[in-house]
Amino acid sequence: MIIGIQIFGILFGLFMLYLTYLYQKKRQLTTREWGFWSVLWIFFIILSLIPSSLDFLVKDILQMGRTLDFLIVIGFMFLIGISFYNYSIVRRTEKRVEEIVRKLAIRNGR
Amino acid sequence: MSADSWVIIPAHNEAQNIGKVLDKVKKYTSKIVVVDDGSSDSTMDVALSRKVHVLRHIINLGKGATLKTGCDFALSKGAKSIIVLDADGQHDPKEIPSFQKKLSRADIVLGYRKMNDNMPWIFRFGNSFINWTTKLLFGINVKDTQCGFRAFTSLAYKRIRWNSTDYSMESEMIARIGKSKLKYLESPIETIYADTYKGTTVLDGIKIVFNMLIWRLRE
Numbered sequence A: 001m002i003i004g005i006q007i008f009g010i011l012f013g014l015f016m017l018y019l020t021y022l023y024q025k026k027r028q029l030t031t032r033e034w035g036f037w038s039v040l041w042i043f044f045i046i047l048s049l050i051p052s053s054l055d056f057l058v059k060d061i062l063q064m065g066r067t068l069d070f071l072i073v074i075g076f077m078f079l080i081g082i083s084f085y086n087y088s089i090v091r092r093t094e095k096r097v098e099e100i101v102r103k104l105a106i107r108n109g110r
Numbered sequence B: 001m002s003a004d005s006w007v008i009i010p011a012h013n014e015a016q017n018i019g020k021v022l023d024k025v026k027k028y029t030s031k032i033v034v035v036d037d038g039s040s041d042s043t044m045d046v047a048l049s050r051k052v053h054v055l056r057h058i059i060n061l062g063k064g065a066t067l068k069t070g071c072d073f074a075l076s077k078g079a080k081s082i083i084v085l086d087a088d089g090q091h092d093p094k095e096i097p098s099f100q101k102k103l104s105r106a107d108i109v110l111g112y113r114k115m116n117d118n119m120p121w122i123f124r125f126g127n128s129f130i131n132w133t134t135k136l137l138f139g140i141n142v143k144d145t146q147c148g149f150r151a152f153t154s155l156a157y158k159r160i161r162w163n164s165t166d167y168s169m170e171s172e173m174i175a176r177i178g179k180s181k182l183k184y185l186e187s188p189i190e191t192i193y194a195d196t197y198k199g200t201t202v203l204d205g206i207k208i209v210f211n212m213l214i215w216r217l218r219e
Helices: A004-025 A031-049 A051-061 A067-107 B018-025 B043-049 B063-076 B093-103 B121-138 B154-160 B169-180 B202-218
Strands: B005-011 B032-037 B053-057 B081-084 B108-113 B150-153 B184-189
Touching: A004 A031, A031 A051, A051 A067, A067 B053, A067 B063, B005 B018, B005 B063, B005 B093, B018 B032, B018 B043, B018 B093, B032 B043, B032 B063, B043 B053, B053 B063, B063 B081, B063 B154, B063 B169, B081 B093, B081 B154, B093 B108, B093 B150, B093 B184, B121 B169, B121 B202, B150 B154, B154 B169, B169 B202
Parallel strands: B005 B032, B005 B081, B032 B053, B108 B184
Antiparallel strands: B081 B150, B108 B150
């Protein structure tokens, strides 16, 4: 039987899959990025549908009590990774903007 | 004042003060660069009306980036020494000859504000704490690490050229002086605090101390 939280997970995965498709349609994602995110959301939907599919990994290999604990740990790792990636992108962009603004100021100086 | 000396003034929304400051500075030199850091008022027009060099950042980058733009421009014009001071009227340009004189005996001259009742207590406390941290981390005993009135030779600038884009640049400069073993002198200045002070805040102070720790660890 499918419980409420599973329905919520499936709907969330479907919504994100649709959003990814829209971004690709607007050419804001390359085909490779679209493929990566689509596979990730499909994997998420499958996990929501059949949580026991992870039992082998979670209980036998990682020796964790619950699949939910595993997902929370993975979620945190993913968020920290994304935060670091965003931070590095922002820093690089800031540096580039600074260089451009300073060069323009010197070139157009009166 | 030496013919190869340039004065750099970073300005952000200082239309009210920049004209008066420039009129005073022009008594000592004609080689003046105002760098307008993305002001939304008429700072640039006021500066242009005083017939000085004016550079403009199309967006606000911060004091560190603004000063670097001005110094790079002055160097490209053949500056041998550079004097930097604030646009808000806090620094009296009458001190320029004194800085210039001392610069003949050192690589860098650092202004220091007298810690009297003119300075709000929070700044006195913050400055003392940052000065103490600087001494502890970099072994440099400077009376006022946050004073923006400074002079340096072009050779010294190449060695202390900072990366900070904000108010941390004052401290980064000191850290680089220590690292490069440059000779520095200090010069007392009178400080005028206007009611609408826009400089370093308490949060900036915390950020400066944090950045100093990072620079020390990187060495």
